[in-house]
Amino acid sequence: MNEHGFDGEYLSVHEAAEYLNVSTQTLRRWDASGKLKPVRHPVNGYRYYRHTDLAPFRLEYERAVMQSVATEHLFQIAVSNIEENERLREPQCQAHRAAREHFLSQDTPAILQIPVGCGKTGLIATLPFGLAKGRVLVITPNLTIRKGVADALDIASSKCFWTKTRVLTNFTEGPFCAILDGYDANIHDCTESHFVVTNIQQLASSADRWLPQFPRNFFDMIIVDEGHHNAAESWRKVFERFPEAKVISLTATPFRSDEKPLEGDIIYRYPFTRAMIKGYIKEIRSVTVAPAEIYFTFRNDERRHTLEEVLKLREEQWFRKGVALAPECNRHIVEASIQHCRSLRERTGMRHQVIAAACSVDHARQVRSIYEECSYRAKEIHSHMSEDERDDVLSDLRNGRLDCIVQVQMLGEGFDHPPLSVAAIFRPFRSLSPYIQFVGRIMRVIHENEPGHPDNRGIIVSHIGLNNDEQWDDFREIDIADQNIIHEWLTSAEEDRECEGDQSEGVHRRFDRGMKVKDEIISHFIDLPFLDPNDNRVIDRLLNDVMPGTGLTLRDLGVTAETLRAKLLAGLEEQKQVPQAIPISPQRRRVAVRKRVDERSGSVVNRILKELKLGFGGREISKVIAQGRGRANHIILIEQMNNAINDFMGIGPGERATVTAEQLQEAYNSLDLIGDGVRDMIKQAMEVEVA
Numbered sequence: 231m232n233e234h235g236f237d238g239e240y241l242s243v244h245e246a247a248e249y250l251n252v253s254t255q256t257l258r259r260w261d262a263s264g265k266l267k268p269v270r271h272p273v274n275g276y277r278y279y280r281h282t283d284l285a286p287f288r289l290e291y292e293r294a295v296m297q298s299v300a301t302e303h304l305f306q307i308a309v310s311n312i313e314e315n316e317r318l319r320e321p322q323c324q325a326h327r328a329a330r331e332h333f334l335s336q337d338t339p340a341i342l343q344i345p346v347g348c349g350k351t352g353l354i355a356t357l358p359f360g361l362a363k364g365r366v367l368v369i370t371p372n373l374t375i376r377k378g379v380a381d382a383l384d385i386a387s388s389k390c391f392w393t394k395t396r397v398l399t400n401f402t403e404g405p406f407c408a409i410l411d412g413y414d415a416n417i418h419d420c421t422e423s424h425f426v427v428t429n430i431q432q433l434a435s436s437a438d439r440w441l442p443q444f445p446r447n448f449f450d451m452i453i454v455d456e457g458h459h460n461a462a463e464s465w466r467k468v469f470e471r472f473p474e475a476k477v478i479s480l481t482a483t484p485f486r487s488d489e490k491p492l493e494g495d496i497i498y499r500y501p502f503t504r505a506m507i508k509g510y511i512k513e514i515r516s517v518t519v520a521p522a523e524i525y526f527t528f529r530n531d532e533r534r535h536t537l538e539e540v541l542k543l544r545e546e547q548w549f550r551k552g553v554a555l556a557p558e559c560n561r562h563i564v565e566a567s568i569q570h571c572r573s574l575r576e577r578t579g580m581r582h583q584v585i586a587a588a589c590s591v592d593h594a595r596q597v598r599s600i601y602e603e604c605s606y607r608a609k610e611i612h613s614h615m616s617e618d619e620r621d622d623v624l625s626d627l628r629n630g631r632l633d634c635i636v637q638v639q640m641l642g643e644g645f646d647h648p649p650l651s652v653a654a655i656f657r658p659f660r661s662l663s664p665y666i667q668f669v670g671r672i673m674r675v676i677h678e679n680e681p682g683h684p685d686n687r688g689i690i691v692s693h694i695g696l697n698n699d700e701q702w703d704d705f706r707e708i709d710i711a712d713q714n715i716i717h718e719w720l721t722s723a724e725e726d727r728e729c730e731g732d733q734s735e736g737v738h739r740r741f742d743r744g745m746k747v748k749d750e751i752i753s754h755f756i757d758l759p760f761l762d763p764n765d766n767r768v769i770d771r772l773l774n775d776v777m778p779g780t781g782l783t784l785r786d787l788g789v790t791a792e793t794l795r796a797k798l799l800a801g802l803e804e805q806k807q808v809p810q811a812i813p814i815s816p817q818r819r820r821v822a823v824r825k826r827v828d829e830r831s832g833s834v835v836n837r838i839l840k841e842l843k844l845g846f847g848g849r850e851i852s853k854v855i856a857q858g859r860g861r862a863n864h865i866i867l868i869e870q871m872n873n874a875i876n877d878f879m880g881i882g883p884g885e886r887a888t889v890t891a892e893q894l895q896e897a898y899n900s901l902d903l904i905g906d907g908v909r910d911m912i913k914q915a916m917e918v919e920v921a
Contacts, residue, residue: 240269240278250287256442304404304424305366310359310397317395318356319349319510321500326356328498329478333361339469339477339494345502346670347511350480351382354453355391357478358405358424364450365420367475368427369468371456374645376409376429379455383407383425410440417443434464441471448472454479482670483663502709503768506761507775509681511673512651512688515759515802516702517570519562519693519809522753526552528745537694537753544697550658552745553695554589557596560656562752564600565812567654567691571633573807574651577684582651583627584608584634585641585671589657594636595829597656601634603822604812612638642667648674651685655692662708665701694756706760740837741830742902752809763798766791820891827886827898831875834905835867841909842916854915867908874904 247254260266261277266284268277313323325342332340344350358366368383370376382391385401392398408419410428420426426449433440452475454465469477479494505511525534528548535543543549553559567584574582584606588594594610601608609632611623620640626632628647634654635641653672659665672688680686692698761768772794773785784794836846844850847862855866876883878900879893886894897904 239281241281241284243268243277243279246279246284249284259439303363305358305360305362308359308398308403308405309400310356312356312359312397315395315397318352318397320508321348321498321505321510322353322356325353325498325500326359329357330360332497333476337476339479340497341479341481341494343496343499344480344482345500345505345511345673346482347674348500348505349510350455351379352391352395353480354379354455355382356397357453358451359397361476362451365423365448366425366451366453367449367468367472368425368453369433369455369465370427370429372642373429375455376427378646380407380409380427383427420444420448430464430468434467441468444471446472447474449475451476451478456481483666501771502705503761503771504775507681507772509675509677509679509683509686512675512686513681513759513761514669514673514688514690515757515805516690516692516699517566518699518756518758519559519566519691519752520754520756521562521694521750524695524747524750526556526745526747528552540695544695548745550696552747553693554657555593555596556745556747557600558747558750559693559695560597561600562750562809563654563656563691563693564597564604564606566755566809567634567652567689568601568604568606568812569807569810570689570691571652573805574685574687574689580676580685581630581649582685583632583647583649584652584654585650586634586636586654587657587668588636588638591638592830592833593656594638596826598634598636599822599826599829601636602825603814603818605818606633608632608634608636610636610638611640613640641671645671646674647671648676650674651676651688653688653690655690655696655698658696659698659701662701662704665698666705669705699756699758702758706762706765740902741833742899755807755809757802757806759802761798763795763802769795816891820894823891823894823898824886827875827894827901830898830901831871831905832868834901835864835871837902838867838871838905838909838912839863842913850916851912854912854919867912870908870912871905874908875901878904 241249243254243257247257250257257266257279261268266279266287268279270276271278312318312326315323321344325344329340329342342353344353354368368379370379381387381389383405384390384407385392385404392401405424406422407425407427408415408423410420410426410432428440449472452468452472454477469475477494502511506513520537521540522537523534524540525532544553567586571582571584574580584601586594586597586601586608588597588610591610591612591614594612598608598610609623609626611620615623623632623635627635630649635650650672653669655668659668669688669690672690675683676685677683690702761772763769769791773789773791774783776783839846844863846864849860849862851863851866852860855870857866857869873883875897876885878897879886879889881889
């Protein structure tokens with residue numbers, strides 16, 4: 231017998247966990263599933279494990295370690311064609327060389343800054359060759375990116391990156407790839423593979439299913455895609471589990487909006503400017519709607535303001551928020567985005583599309599409605615829609631049934647749809663990282679490796695009152711200026727939420743408070759190209775860039791800076807446009823405002839429920855409203871709200887199709903006051919009931 235009352239054949243919980251190299255939490259989970267059968271001590275009731283019961287699991291662990299040794303040589307001995315491979319893109323070859331040289335001299339984490347659309351998936355596929363001495367763990371931020379990476383690493387797939395680029399010609403020994411998911415993967419798949427691909431939620435979730443199964447030396451390299459997330463706790467948990475692994479993070483934005491430091495130093499950076507010159511991403515420019523005058527009310531201020539005054543006022547949060555939510559300002563962004571999208575379409579016939587960024591669900595509906603008034607097919611997409619609803623919207627987008635998609639913090643990293651060429655920004659971005667992430671949605675080229683193709687152009691449209699041109703300026707500077715000054719431009723993450731409010735299906739705020747824009751006169755667009763001919767740094771880069779297939783630069787051919795600048799300025803002048811209002815037919819206007827009345831009345835109902843402190847599905851109102859008949863609170867309130875709206879317009883049930891657009895617009899503008907009347911009626915009835 232030992233000190234626990236059992237002989238040496240038994241191990242305590244902590245001894246068993248150490249023996250198997252797993253956590254005690256994993257042991258408890260195995261106990262619950264019947265995988266292990268502990269023995270209870272007859273006196274203290276503690277769990278113990280028979281040594282012979284644990285032996286098979288220990289053998290599985292040792293087998294994984296031995297298999298790691300057996301596979302460690304593949305990335306070292308495989309004949310791979312990478313750094314001189316003409317089928318690979320410039321950043322893929324150069325980043326591989328930078329990583330190889332980095333890990334020859336040190337083992338600190340590394341960051342590779344690669345713009346979206348420049349081949350990060352291919353870089354993931356090539357990085358281990360010549361560097362890794364064992365398995366490679368690839369961590370992606372979401373399922374969309376995970377699937378793309380897994381397809382590229384599947385030697386049986388038509389999308390296999392190594393086959394398409396002839397990086398490898400012999401696949402007898404692999405490399406093989408295992409995908410961690412909830413159903414079809416187990417530890418043996420990982421043991422027998424060279425790559426293990428997962429999204430961070432699957433790998434390091436609170437359930438802690440996968441990490442404890444891997445020995446600490448199971449992976450020799452960890453590649454983090456969209457590495458600007460790598461400061462998060464989940465990633466740190468992974469890094470601590472595999473302390474000897476080489477860590478490489480890939481990102482287009484090597485900083486976080488919360489200013490937390492990333493794991494590693496930037497060892498390679500491929501500029502957006504060069505990516506545009508090479509034709510890897512679209513050549514983009516910023517178009518900002520600028521009013522000569524804007525008339526709004528705020529705290530009894532009812533005068534017109536000049537453009538100079540707007541430039542000062544936009545530093546105030548209340549002003550940016552007011553512009554973001556103002557239908558009049560939204561309309562001018564819509565018109566500008568449609569105008570530029572039509573211009574892109576007319577050049578080649580390609581059906582370019584618009585992606586819009588809205589503040590909230592209600593705001594997205596407002597923006598969508600304005601696009602519909604302008605005869606543009608649009609739908610909103612947000613996280614509170616069901617998966618099937620979101621899939622239907624994305625299907626319409628990909629199949630060309632939409633001209634515009636309005637998103638609320640959706641369609642982020644990994645979303646790839648090249649026809650998106652106009653980014654319409656209806657919200658203020660107060661930090662740089664989310665701004666670049668959104669703009670990245672229009673950077674995917676339509677025609678590969680064809681710089682200058684008219685379809686490979688992207689346009690960012692916003693309103694000067696939103697102050698997003700500051701982010702545009704900083705975006706250009708991170709590409710050209712000293713990287714050390716980036717963090718001086720970043721503001722806190724709280725500011726980025728300044729216009730979002732409640733992201734729920736119906737926001738719990740009033741719509742008749744704060745700044746209200748009555749009218750504005752749009753005088754011109756502020757048109758700023760990313761490749762600015764007036765920036766000498768851009769001119770030098772263009773003159774010194776080697777032209778494919780020639781080995782020569784424009785400077786070698788005798789092109790001067792003045793000649794190049796003049797040519798670029800002339801080209802930009804051709805693309806410039808003046809603001810043009812889009813005429814709205816009376817019928818389309820009436821139909822759109824009627825739809826807005828229906829949608830926003832639901833938001834007012836939610837606000838009333840909050841103020842009355844009633845639950846969405848409660849039955850309190852049915853006790854004081856005769857027509858309630860035991861129905862849920864929100865259903866009764868919707869009915870009462872609709873009746874009150876009809877009373878306001880002087881019509882009966884089912885007669886909204888008969889009223890004018892002006893009547894509907896007046897009702898829309900008065901929805902909060904109408905809602906107050908419904909709220910007070912319910913409140914009074916409930917007080918009488920209590921009395």
